[in-house]
Amino acid sequence: MGEAIVITSGKGGVGKTTTSANIGTALALQGKRVCLVDTDIGLRNLDVVMGLENRIIYDLVDVIQGRCKIHQALVKDKRFEDKLYLLPAAQTTDKTAVEPEQMKELINNLKQDYDYIIIDCPAGIEQGYKNAIAGADKAIVVTTPEVSAVRDADRIIGLLEKEEGIEPPKLVINRIRSHMMNSGDMLDVDEVTTHLSIDLIGIVADDDEVIKASNHGEPIALNPNSKASIAYRNIARRILGESVPLQQLDKEDKGVFSRIKRLFGVK
Amino acid sequence: MKKTQNVTIKGTKDGLTLHLDDTCSYTELKNELDRKLSNSSRVQEEAKLLSVKVKVGNRYLSEEQKEELRDLIRQKRNLIVEEIETNVLTKEEAERLKQEGEIVSIARIIRSGQVVEVTGDLLLIGDVNPGGTVKASGNIFIMGSLKGIAHAGCTGNDQAVIAASVMKPSQLRISECINRAPDQGTEEDDKVMECAYISEDRQILVDRLQVLIKKRPNLTRFEGGR
Numbered sequence: 001m002g003e004a005i006v007i008t009s010g011k012g013g014v015g016k017t018t019t020s021a022n023i024g025t026a027l028a029l030q031g032k033r034v035c036l037v038d039t040d041i042g043l044r045n046l047d048v049v050m051g052l053e054n055r056i057i058y059d060l061v062d063v064i065q066g067r068c069k070i071h072q073a074l075v076k077d078k079r080f081e082d083k084l085y086l087l088p089a090a091q092t093t094d095k096t097a098v099e100p101e102q103m104k105e106l107i108n109n110l111k112q113d114y115d116y117i118i119i120d121c122p123a124g125i126e127q128g129y130k131n132a133i134a135g136a137d138k139a140i141v142v143t144t145p146e147v148s149a150v151r152d153a154d155r156i157i158g159l160l161e162k163e164e165g166i167e168p169p170k171l172v173i174n175r176i177r178s179h180m181m182n183s184g185d186m187l188d189v190d191e192v193t194t195h196l197s198i199d200l201i202g203i204v205a206d207d208d209e210v211i212k213a214s215n216h217g218e219p220i221a222l223n224p225n226s227k228a229s230i231a232y233r234n235i236a237r238r239i240l241g242e243s244v245p246l247q248q249l250d251k252e253d254k255g256v257f258s259r260i261k262r263l264f265g266v267k
Numbered sequence: 268m269k270k271t272q273n274v275t276i277k278g279t280k281d282g283l284t285l286h287l288d289d290t291c292s293y294t295e296l297k298n299e300l301d302r303k304l305s306n307s308s309r310v311q312e313e314a315k316l317l318s319v320k321v322k323v324g325n326r327y328l329s330e331e332q333k334e335e336l337r338d339l340i341r342q343k344r345n346l347i348v349e350e351i352e353t354n355v356l357t358k359e360e361a362e363r364l365k366q367e368g369e370i371v372s373i374a375r376i377i378r379s380g381q382v383v384e385v386t387g388d389l390l391l392i393g394d395v396n397p398g399g400t401v402k403a404s405g406n407i408f409i410m411g412s413l414k415g416i417a418h419a420g421c422t423g424n425d426q427a428v429i430a431a432s433v434m435k436p437s438q439l440r441i442s443e444c445i446n447r448a449p450d451q452g453t454e455e456d457d458k459v460m461e462c463a464y465i466s467e468d469r470q471i472l473v474d475r476l477q478v479l480i481k482k483r484p485n486l487t488r489f490e491g492g493r
């Protein structure tokens with residue numbers, strides 16, 4: 001029996017889909033059987049980031065409404081011998097087409113066949129969110145080091161903590177720009193984690209390669225040489241129970257001058 | 268008719284006290300009160316209003332009955348009822364008093380969008396994050412950071428206070444008073460171990476925790492010791 005992990009954030013555009021694609025990819029690279037589930041009905045794009053868009057025949061709503069069997073809708077990622085599958089979201093139907101109970105049943109079915117079900121959650125806290133978390137055993141909250149994103153993450157964590165079936169959520173801080181953190185223009189990792197007071201499971205640098213890779217339909221985790229790729233692979237290893245130290249952020253501009261500035265309270 | 272008196276009037280240096288017997292029936296009591304106040308009314312037209320305390324012993328009076336007695340006393344004489352004192356509490360009142368005297372402790376983070384409201388004092392072991400709200404009918408003590416909204420004395424208690432290990436609220440409310448954070452946060456200020464209370468001119472003041480010892484000595488409930 002596998003486990004289902006929902007990737008959520010509250011705010012849009014912070015990297016849920018990117019994180020889902022890359023954690024899924026990294027887990028598959030570790031030899032796990034993974035099923036990615038896109039629950040962002042009406043705004044699907046996990047398929048695009050994975051480069052699987054052209055192969056979609058059926059979608060999640062088709063499965064739930066009984067128009068096809070689960071296995072007919074699952075898109076196989078040929079790069080990973082039978083390890084990685086995607087259940088795409090519907091692009092046309094509206095999100096009220098699915099009920100949390102139905103999602104739960106679907107995810108439970110998938111858990112029979114896969115080690116990890118990674119559920120990409122839509123932004124917001126309405127129906128789409130409720131569907132996405134319905135079948136989840138664990139949750140990863142993605143935020144960027146920005147005040148508004150952290151605020152929304154806090155809201156989501158509050159809601160997740162009330163869900164009986166879900167373990168306390170873990171945190172990913174995405175799109176870190178070390179020069180801005182060092183200059184104090186962005187919240188730093190400590191500030192974000194103390195504020196949200198949940199366990200940190202990974203930090204990912206803001207990296208142009210991520211965007212390039214996504215645009216080519218090749219999640220960055222496939223490329224072993226980028227910093228962001230290593231970050232996602234580390235998250236996957238932590239999910240598997242390994243203890244991997246956090247990546248070192250660039251500290252080059254944290255010189256004497258900025259320390260003096262801090263002392264005197266100058267930003 | 269019985270000779271015992273159901274209504275006695277006593278004058279003390281603090282004013283008049285009406286003692287109303289608690290064994291006779293309510294009607295009997297009312298009649299006697301009526302009679303007595305009418306009898307003894309030596310004309311005092313010019314006199315100013317006198318306030319009077321009414322002690323009813325172990326008698327329970329409903330709100331209507333209290334109102335009736337007040338009216339009666341007010342009509343007959345130039346007396347105004349300052350308070351009606353009874354030894355009897357309803358179960359609900361007792362329950363409420365007990366709750367209001369209690370300290371409710373909660374160990375968790377109050378996150379954005381969450382509201383926690385308690386009757387009595389709140390002892391929070393954790394933070395109130397921006398967008399989160401805590402409310403208490405009594406005082407609020409926060410052993411973490413207050414970054415959201417705290418509302419103490421929320422049922423109208425001006426004496427209530429708010430204290431926090433780190434005081435960086437977006438808004439403070441005590442009873443009816445509201446005080447919001449300055450738009451330009453003075454980041455580097457020491458916001459550690461501070462308290463908020465309502466001053467004499469009904470403004471919320473924020474100061475170091477220790478001023479409460481002087482400003483709100485009633486916070487001490489401990490009665491033993493040397």
Ligand SMILES: Nc1ncnc2c1ncn2[C@@H]1O[C@H](COP(=O)(O)OP(=O)(O)O)[C@@H](O)[C@H]1O
Pocket residue numbers: 009011012013014015016017018019174175176204205206207208210211214228
């Ligand atoms: N670590 C990163 N570095 C650079 N760009 C990123 C990173 N993570 C995400 N992005 C980009 O941010 C945008 C939003 O990401 P996405 O995963 O679609 O967010 P969400 O699913 O939360 O709406 C995308 O263009 C994506 O390529």
Ligand SMILES: [Mg+2]
Pocket residue numbers: 016017018040045121122
């Ligand atoms: Mg998305």
